[in-house]
Amino acid sequence: MNYKKLAGEINYFVGGEENIKNVVHCATRLRFNLHDNKKADKEKLENLDGVLSVVVNSGQFQVVIGSHVSEVFKEIQSAVNIDGDKNNTTPSKQKVNIIEKVFEVISGSFSPLLGALAGAGMLRALLALLTMTDILSTDSGTYTILLAAGNAIFYFLPIFLGITISTKLGANPYVGGMIGATLLEPNFIGLLQVRGDITDFLGIPVVLVNYASSVFPAFIAITIYALLNRCLKKIIHKDLQMFMLPMLALIIIVPLTMIAFGPVGIYIANSIGTFINFLYAETGVLTGAILGGGWTFLTLFGIHTGFTPFILENLASGGDPILALVSAAVFAQIGLAFGVFLKTEDKKLKALAGSTLMPGLLSGITEPILYGLALRYKRGLIYIAIGGVIGGGVSGLLGAVATVYAFPSILSVPIYSPLISYVIAMFVAFAVSAGLTLVLGFEDKKTIAMDEKKLESEPSSEKNETILSPLSGLVKPLNEVNDSVFSSNAMGRGVAIEPTEGRVTSPVNGVVTMVFPTYHAIGIQSDEGAEVLIHIGINTVSLQGEHFSSAIKQGDRVTQGQHLIDFDVKKIKEAGYEVVTPIIITNTDNYIEFIDLKSDTVQAKEELLRLVAN
Numbered sequence: 001m002n003y004k005k006l007a008g009e010i011n012y013f014v015g016g017e018e019n020i021k022n023v024v025h026c027a028t029r030l031r032f033n034l035h036d037n038k039k040a041d042k043e044k045l046e047n048l049d050g051v052l053s054v055v056v057n058s059g060q061f062q063v064v065i066g067s068h069v070s071e072v073f074k075e076i077q078s079a080v081n082i083d084g085d086k087n088n089t090t091p092s093k094q095k096v097n098i099i100e101k102v103f104e105v106i107s108g109s110f111s112p113l114l115g116a117l118a119g120a121g122m123l124r125a126l127l128a129l130l131t132m133t134d135i136l137s138t139d140s141g142t143y144t145i146l147l148a149a150g151n152a153i154f155y156f157l158p159i160f161l162g163i164t165i166s167t168k169l170g171a172n173p174y175v176g177g178m179i180g181a182t183l184l185e186p187n188f189i190g191l192l193q194v195r196g197d198i199t200d201f202l203g204i205p206v207v208l209v210n211y212a213s214s215v216f217p218a219f220i221a222i223t224i225y226a227l228l229n230r231c232l233k234k235i236i237h238k239d240l241q242m243f244m245l246p247m248l249a250l251i252i253i254v255p256l257t258m259i260a261f262g263p264v265g266i267y268i269a270n271s272i273g274t275f276i277n278f279l280y281a282e283t284g285v286l287t288g289a290i291l292g293g294g295w296t297f298l299t300l301f302g303i304h305t306g307f308t309p310f311i312l313e314n315l316a317s318g319g320d321p322i323l324a325l326v327s328a329a330v331f332a333q334i335g336l337a338f339g340v341f342l343k344t345e346d347k348k349l350k351a352l353a354g355s356t357l358m359p360g361l362l363s364g365i366t367e368p369i370l371y372g373l374a375l376r377y378k379r380g381l382i383y384i385a386i387g388g389v390i391g392g393g394v395s396g397l398l399g400a401v402a403t404v405y406a407f408p409s410i411l412s413v414p415i416y417s418p419l420i421s422y423v424i425a426m427f428v429a430f431a432v433s434a435g436l437t438l439v440l441g442f443e444d445k446k447t448i449a450m451d452e453k454k455l456e457s458e459p460s461s462e463k464n465e466t467i468l469s470p471l472s473g474l475v476k477p478l479n480e481v482n483d484s485v486f487s488s489n490a491m492g493r494g495v496a497i498e499p500t501e502g503r504v505t506s507p508v509n510g511v512v513t514m515v516f517p518t519y520h521a522i523g524i525q526s527d528e529g530a531e532v533l534i535h536i537g538i539n540t541v542s543l544q545g546e547h548f549s550s551a552i553k554q555g556d557r558v559t560q561g562q563h564l565i566d567f568d569v570k571k572i573k574e575a576g577y578e579v580v581t582p583i584i585i586t587n588t589d590n591y592i593e594f595i596d597l598k599s600d601t602v603q604a605k606e607e608l609l610r611l612v613a614n
Helices: 003-013 042-046 069-079 084-089 098-132 141-155 157-169 173-182 186-194 216-235 238-300 304-316 321-343 347-363 367-374 379-398 419-440 445-457 569-574
Strands: 020-025 029-034 053-057 060-064 198-201 204-207 463-468 473-477 493-499 503-505 510-515 521-526 531-535 548-550 563-567 581-585 591-596 607-613
Touching (some): 003 069, 020 069, 020 098, 029 069, 029 098, 042 053, 060 098, 098 141, 098 157, 098 304, 141 304, 157 173, 157 216, 173 216, 204 238, 216 238, 216 304, 238 304, 238 367, 304 321, 321 347, 321 367, 321 379, 321 419, 367 379, 379 419, 493 607, 581 607
Antiparallel strands (some): 020 029, 029 060, 053 060, 463 607, 493 581, 503 563, 510 521, 521 531, 531 581, 548 563, 591 607
């Protein structure tokens, strides 16, 4: 897979760099916070090769990639210049209610940590397996060193959360990390041994609490810090902000955290933990059935990470039932993939099902199963839900709990207790889902009819399409354009034109699919199927529409040679911007041949490109 090309396409279809407020990634999906979700093209994103699905939830625009998400994220980071402070403080046009905002902050704060948490959890699972089989002694130095590596992120969780929450809320992440670190500072921890349960600050009583591995105190403290930071920025002179903002934040927030935020956070965590354990003890079967059956749908909507703080707080108290219950959904999903793999005679589908099994079994990443199989064959969702309900119910009945945070998989089995109870419950979830798939099948008549219709409608003969030049000027190879997204062919193949006059005409007969508000870019889908992007100049979006005017709008039907956009070549150059204009066929992969008909110069409405579709 060409990650650079995919990253460029995703960047373009979410509305471009100027529409991205922030972007992070979790185990399987890119999580964008956009200034305006309406500028993103959900349908085009879902049709990209390498994108499993797109979910818009809790204010986030989530692009599901699968296990290769980190590679795509790196390419987006290298191609997109996002100013953290600017983008996080610019008001967004999204209307998000308070519940959605809370889930957005929780999700955005934990997403960067999920890989580290899961990796540390898997290390703890490996240590548990090695000690259970007497391969490694708990008294050895090797065990102690590896245990320290596995425990570190959980013990110092307030520091990591201080960084990620501050980043999410647009405050200084290092100051946030310092606030989290004060909860674990050795002198403060030492007060627990010297003073007992209470000390004072300026005569105000301070209840001493061990904040290691805690979640809610950091959330409360850093949220207040972010609000305070915004207020202080308005009243403190810029030249003094570098040291005044951190100093005042520490002086104000740290004591307040010790006096109020910390104890309140611990009380909230204990109350939630007590309630969850009460439900588990009194109605374990019902709780397990609900979570086991519903977890798949929470994952599809991308809000499953909202449970992470509750899981971590339960683990800090000795054991968590939530992970044990929702694991049933994961193994039910794996069961579906296994059932499809055995049932289908279609080689491509068998390969797809087989390729999704290993990520699920070894790492607990099942989004490829959900979006590649379950959503394609709707019966699969029913089988997964049934398997999750039964497996979760059995897990609740037998009382299985997790002792460490890790994604549910066969490698993380040792972290659950009682081990046999957990294994039985997960086998039931897997077997029910796989069995239903094998016995009842996974394709319905509607799906089969759609697939047959698609095959019948596929063209079998070559089809040529000519693209006229939208501009007059000097023709250049695309690799000479001073923008890596275009020069690398990340958006597709094409050519560039250095225009001699500022008039753009339509290169095809078709429909205008996109006109940027700044008029510097326009997309047209031709009647023959070509998707043409005309991007006037490099970084000219920064002109905010100055020196541009449009004769058309999105949704208009256009004909070859029709006047589209005017721009002032001289004034754009005087403003310091290049006017070289890439003309890109964004769906190049649909064509078996791409013929460049150019000479060194071209006039508007002359033949520029010829495409051959199979």
